Amino acid sequence: MTEMVKIDTNLVFEVTEFLWYEADLLDRKDYDTWLDLWTERGLYILPIDGDSDDYANQLNLCYDDAKMRKDRIGRFQQGFSISSAPPAQTVRTISRIVVDDVMGDTITVRAAEHLIEDKFGRQRVWAANAKYTLIKTETGFKLDQKIVTLLNSDGMLNSFSYLF
Amino acid sequence: MSLDSPKFSDFDALYSDKAEVATQMYEDPDLFAQEMDKIFKKTWVWVAHESEFPDKGSFKLSNVGLDPVIVVRDRKGKIHCMVNRCRHRAATVCEVKKGKTSSFQCPYHGWGYGLDGSLRALPYPEQYGDDFDKSQHGMLKLKTASYNGMVFASFNEDVEPLEDFLGPEVCRYIDLFMKQGGGFPVKVLGEHQFTVPMNWKVQLENTTDAYHFPIVHKSFLQSLDDATADIFDFLDKGTGWVEDLGNGHSIMMMIPDREDLDEGLDEPVEERFAELAEEIRAEGYDEHQTRKIVKAVGGSGFNMNLFPNVSFSLSFFRVLTPVSVEQTDIRHMALGMDGGPVAANQMRLRLHEHFQGPMGFGSPDDAEVWERVQRGTKGGEELPILVNRGIVDEEPGVLGPRGHISAETGMRAAYEMWKRMMSDD
The missing domain is CATH 3.90.380.10 (Naphthalene 1,2-dioxygenase Alpha Subunit; Chain A, domain 1)
Incomplete structure (x- = not known):
């Protein structure tokens, strides 16, 4: 029992460190490094309907496989997209981290995400529930699925020039 | 602003014969109010696609200009559109964006409306006197018409056919x-x-x-x-x-x-x-x-x-x-x-x-x-x-x-x- 608790504490610490690392990459817009965090089959999804998980058959804000992630980052970086050149600056915190499940090397984690964006001297605040499927590898965690559901995902939003 | 003496009457100055648009067109709140009255209260405004509320009793919330409306199908499948406002003290009768119902009930004092917006029942009606006419207290209705699945509504009773x-x-x-x-x-x-x-x-x-x-x-x-x-x-x-x-x-x-x-x-x-x-x-x-x-x-x-x-x-x-x-x-x-x-x-x-x-x-x-x-x-x-x-x-x-x-x-x-x-x- 003592051994179990010790392992869980370590896992929560390792997972937290990884999620903070990823959050920092996104705030610093170090997207090339971020792309390398993913498994090849990984999916990055921002759903609209937070109650359903049939993402493939419903409209999402984004439903990115490896190609779409790469294209999205390319669009941010090439400088031809007026909404992302310059992009909004962001500061985010990831907290209330809960390890839901551990199955072999696969870890399911939930967390709260608060993000503040700044552009045109105007700040906007976003809150979201984030759900991650992480794969533990020899070189650290990989993102296999990341689903970020904004609190107002089915409401009136603004355009986003960054990632959650 | 009184619409009897509108601030803007020289529309050639706002949109000229040379196809030039005046800056106020994007900026003037009085002109905006005039537009809501003269355009959005007068013409056909799109409110829904029929597939969004396919069944009898299904509805969706929408807008006609600044007015929040409910678009709904009654038990016979007929489409109705009405302002989302109780005739008693103005509370919205529906805050669910889309769904299915058999009636709309105001949460404040319980006035109940049918799918066609008519007032069906209200608690303790006797306090309004014997001559209270329910038929005069239905929700504010708009005219509706559809073309190939596209549903439009209008506040204007005399609007031309869709x-x-x-x-x-x-x-x-x-x-x-x-x-x-x-x-x-x-x-x-x-x-x-x-x-x-x-x-x-x-x-x-x-x-x-x-x-x-x-x-x-x-x-x-x-x-x-x-x-x-x-x-x-x-x-x-x-x-x-x-x-x-x-x-x-x-x-x-x-x-x-x-x-x-x-x-x-x-x-x-x-x-x-x-x-x-x-x-x-x-x-x-x-x-x-x-x-x-x-x-x-x-x-x-x-x-x-x-x-x-x-x-x-x-x-x-x-x-x-x-x-x-x-x-x-x-x-x-x-x-x-x-x-x-x-x-x-x-x-x-x-x-x-x-x-x-x-x-x-x-x-x-x-x-x-x-x-x-x-x-x-x-x-x-x-x-x-x-x-x-x-x-x-x-x-x-x-x-x-x-x-x-x-x-x-x-x-x-x-x-x-x-x-x-x-x-x-």
Whole structure:
């Protein structure tokens, strides 16, 4: 029992460190490094309907496989997209981290995400529930699925020039 | 402001014969109030697609100008539209965006309304006296009419018939647009919503503006394969056109090969859809159906803007809702095939997500330039906004002028209608 608790504490610490690392990459817009965090089959999804998980058959804000992630980052970086050149600056915190499940090397984690964006001297605040499927590898965690559901995902939003 | 003595009466100064738009058009709150009264309270305003509330008792919330409304089907399937406000003390009777019900009950004092908006019952009615007439206390109703699944409502009892307002060319193009059901009924699959700090007319101008496409959407074009990018290279090809369809409506024909999706079905499936075609065949569709469905997945070849609040844009509906003089809500509704192949609908969803919405490769750039228009008009108020592009070689079309694909003919159509409605006493 003592051994179990010790392992869980370590896992929560390792997972937290990884999620903070990823959050920092996104705030610093170090997207090339971020792309390398993913498994090849990984999916990055921002759903609209937070109650359903049939993402493939419903409209999402984004439903990115490896190609779409790469294209999205390319669009941010090439400088031809007026909404992302310059992009909004962001500061985010990831907290209330809960390890839901551990199955072999696969870890399911939930967390709260608060993000503040700044552009045109105007700040906007976003809150979201984030759900991650992480794969533990020899070189650290990989993102296999990341689903970020904004609190107002089915409401009136603004355009986003960054990632959650 | 009293509408008996409106602040603006010289509409030629606001939209001139030379197709110049005055800066106040985007900025003046009194003019905005006049527009809500003279346009949004007078004409047909799009409120829903029939697939959004398909069953008896199903409803959705919508807006007609600034007024929140409920669009609902009664037990016989008849469509009603009424202002979402209890006749007693004004509380909204419904705050669920979409659903199914047998009645609407005000949460404040329990007044209950039928699906047609009529007052059915209220607690302790005797305190209103014996002569209280329930039939005079129904919800405020709007006139409704549909064309090919598109539901419109109007506050104006004397409004012309919907099909007269749309006109024969708009009706013809709506029928063509709906062919992207691929033989199935067109169904709304979902919607992207975002609000933009801009006047509603900035959006009204945009749907038939081809001139902006290669500039604003360069980053979208760069994410396409070569064959698809070639299809979207409609400005350089010069085969398309923009045409005034009457009553403020206009069409921008970008890809004439895709005007009628039933044509060219004997041609081989486009390379970009080869894998999709295989999946559709595997679902048991024959070759003709497969080609028809695949062609439909690619969407129509045109954008059509209807005055004042809805447009058909290649493969989706774009709806604008004015919020205030400098704020407008936008909805991009994804469309699919009701009962069609799963693979085809998934492809439609992914194509929609690619361009549209808060995280699309296109919409955020549109939103950015629209906001930049609103920010830019804070300076140089005396300078006109130009929508005169392409007058030089306009020719007569079926109902109105037809111009170069990059002409601002569609904006002029909308502003002519705007002026006509604003001048109407």
